[in-house]
Amino acid sequence: MEKKYFAESELIINKDSSVFHLHVKPEQLADKVILVGDPGRVSLVASHFDEKECDIHNREFHTITGRYKNKRITVLSTGIGCDNIDIVVNELDALANIDFKTRYEKSPLKSLTLVRIGTCGGLQEYTPEGTYIASEKSIGFDGLLNYYAGRNEVCDLAFEEAFVKHMNWSAQKGAPYVIDSDEETLNRIAGNDMVRGVTISCGGFFGPQGRVLRVPLADPHQNEKIENFEYNGHRITNFEMESSALHGLSKLMGHKAVTCCMVIANRRALKANVEYKNSIDGLIETVLDRI
């Protein structure tokens, strides 16, 4: 089969041989990767490392590679949103699977383990503040995966159909997509002490998550319908802003991804915890031990 070649405009490589946005070089990427939204959370994760190899900043992307109990791990920030996940996962995949000297796809291809540690809003009575939720499935309200070929082959189409019907979904919002996390990685990371749930990844923190400040919502009943939805024993547990694209692109590229988040806003009880930065360290330690 003919090898795939990637032109300068499609895979942008900086003068120092690092990838365009992340500024990371291929040899600086570990096979186990932790992704966090907040650039400040990278140093918190890396504070557990026994040694550090590199510490790189560009825009919202802060990357540290190091060792934790004999495991080589890269931790990096994605910033907020699935648009950033498109950049991060494509650039991580390029670092792993494209030869930066020849610009040809490598063979054999490498499969990375990608674990997102985030914060989220809880939607059920059994997901109060402080709960750790591992996303068994993600529902993308962001639309990103719809731009890629193979989307229908990796998505749970029956779940999508049931959800669209239940929500009386307006086509103006773009098609939602439903995607599983990697089963083995989910079981290893979630263990038997995290809640396993269905996570909605939104293209915004306010309207798309049903928050109303001064502008009313197109569908004022959106969150009630989401909270009541049930499909084959699955309930929707939480809102965040990245897992659908992370899980979807990983499935299309052959990487193994899972998202786990700590609930910081209880949408049912109308409560939020802004002092979560210390308590998320428990989730970080658990993931470092299990990755």
Ligand SMILES: O=P(O)(O)O[C@H]1O[C@H](CO)[C@@H](O)[C@H]1O
């Ligand atoms: O805490 P992080 O990882 O950023 O995750 C959540 O927090 C941000 C919104 O406040 C979004 O990125 C959402 O997904």
Ligand SMILES: O=c1cc[nH]c(=O)[nH]1
């Ligand atoms: O409610 C929340 C809390 C954190 N992150 C989100 O995206 N939503």
